[in-house]
Amino acid sequence: MRNAVDERLPLVLSTLGYQESFILVDTKLALGYLSVLAAGGAFLLEKKLKFEEGLPYLKLLLLAYFILTSLSWLYQKFVIKNTIYTGKKGKNVVTIGGEVDKYTPDYKLTITVKSEGRDAGSTQEVVLPFTSVFDKYGNLHEGELAAWIKDQLELNEKNK
Numbered sequence: 001m002r003n004a005v006d007e008r009l010p011l012v013l014s015t016l017g018y019q020e021s022f023i024l025v026d027t028k029l030a031l032g033y034l035s036v037l038a039a040g041g042a043f044l045l046e047k048k049l050k051f052e053e054g055l056p057y058l059k060l061l062l063l064a065y066f067i068l069t070s071l072s073w074l075y076q077k078f079v080i081k082n083t084i085y086t087g088k089k090g091k092n093v094v095t096i097g098g099e100v101d102k103y104t105p106d107y108k109l110t111i112t113v114k115s116e117g118r119d120a121g122s123t124q125e126v127v128l129p130f131t132s133v134f135d136k137y138g139n140l141h142e143g144e145l146a147a148w149i150k151d152q153l154e155l156n157e158k159n160k
Helices: 002-015 021-049 049-078 142-158
Strands: 081-089 092-100 106-115 121-129
Touching: 002 081, 002 142, 021 049, 021 081, 081 106, 106 142, 121 142
Parallel strands: none
Antiparallel strands: 081 092, 092 106, 106 121
């Protein structure tokens, strides 16, 4: 259920006028691709040069690989965390994070709305009961999800 909501959230927010930002995903992908290049370079270097000739370069490439994969892990753990959506509408930037506890039919969402150029924004923690957007057959009702998200964003605006 969480995956279904996560996949539909960008579509729902685009109908509300938000433009999705991919900077978090792009940065994570760049770190991943660079680490693959370092590993591939080490493999090619090992095949092309004799062990003694390529050892200094191999050490540098392995060091680069470990640094890049460590940065990727740290970026995922401390920057991305549980962020499922980042988008912009006018001067407002909205970030939505979510988590689901085991054995509960609720999706805990953290909605943060910041105005561009301001450090402070308003954050609210809300609970989306899956039963309010899914029917008994497990079908997601996008209209109800859109209405719920719209209501939460309006409440967030009022609480600023």
